[in-house]
Amino acid sequence: MNTENTEKEPIENENENVVNEVETAEELSVEEQLQEELAKEKDKFLRLFAEFENYKKRTTKERIDLFRTANQEVLQAILPVLDDFDRAMVQIAKSEDETLLKGVQLIHEKLKSTLESKGLEQVDLKVGDVFNADFAEAITQIPAPSDDLKGKIVDVVEKGYKLGDKIIRFPKVVIGN
The missing domain is CATH 2.30.22.10 (Head domain of nucleotide exchange factor GrpE)
Structure with a gap:
């Protein structure tokens, strides 16, 4: 009996060591998997955050551009009137009527300054x-x-x-x- 016990003990010790190593390897494997998943989630988060920041910058720029050019259609419609004023100023300057010239110049300058104030x-x-x-x-x-x-x-x-x-x-x- 004594010999049987001695033979069984090393086998059991070896089995326990193997089981312990397998459990340790499984724990490391689970820990490594968790670390990998955490790294993947961090990467996803950083990419999503960067994408959101780019979206905010792009929409802010688009809004600023929209506000700058919101009056474009109205201003383009007024440009022929401004051209007519320029042609009228040339013709009125040829006339002898100083009062008419001064009045039209005031209106012309007011129109130009208003349009310039709009950009x-x-x-x-x-x-x-x-x-x-x-x-x-x-x-x-x-x-x-x-x-x-x-x-x-x-x-x-x-x-x-x-x-x-x-x-x-x-x-x-x-x-x-």
């Missing part, structure tokens, strides 16, 4: 400026009156305007060829 700016182009298709629309080309006007603006037919940084009406120009 409307005139695109500054002058005769002799180099033509750039990004900022002006060429309606025709004529032979240049002088060599220094070749490829440059010879005449501005219609003024251009921008609202903030966006051009809402391109100036129409004649280019020297």
Whole structure:
């Protein structure tokens, strides 16, 4: 009997050690799985948070752009009236009636200052400026009156305007060829 007990004890000890190792390995495995799941959830959270921050920035920018250009349609509808005022000012300046000229100038300046307060700016182009298709629309080309006007603006037919940084009406120009 004594020999049987001694033989069984090492086997039982070995079995217990194997069971303990398996339990420890399972505990490590479960712990590793939990760590992996936690890492995955942290990653998901960070990505979701970053996506939400980008969404907030994008919508804020879109709202600001919308407020800046909300008046665009109204201002574009008023631009022909402003052009008519400019043409009228040229004709009235030719007349002898100083009172009429002064009255129309006051109304013209008031209209221009009101539109400027809403963000409307005139695109500054002058005769002799180099033509750039990004900022002006060429309606025709004529032979240049002088060599220094070749490829440059010879005449501005219609003024251009921008609202903030966006051009809402391109100036129409004649280019020297």
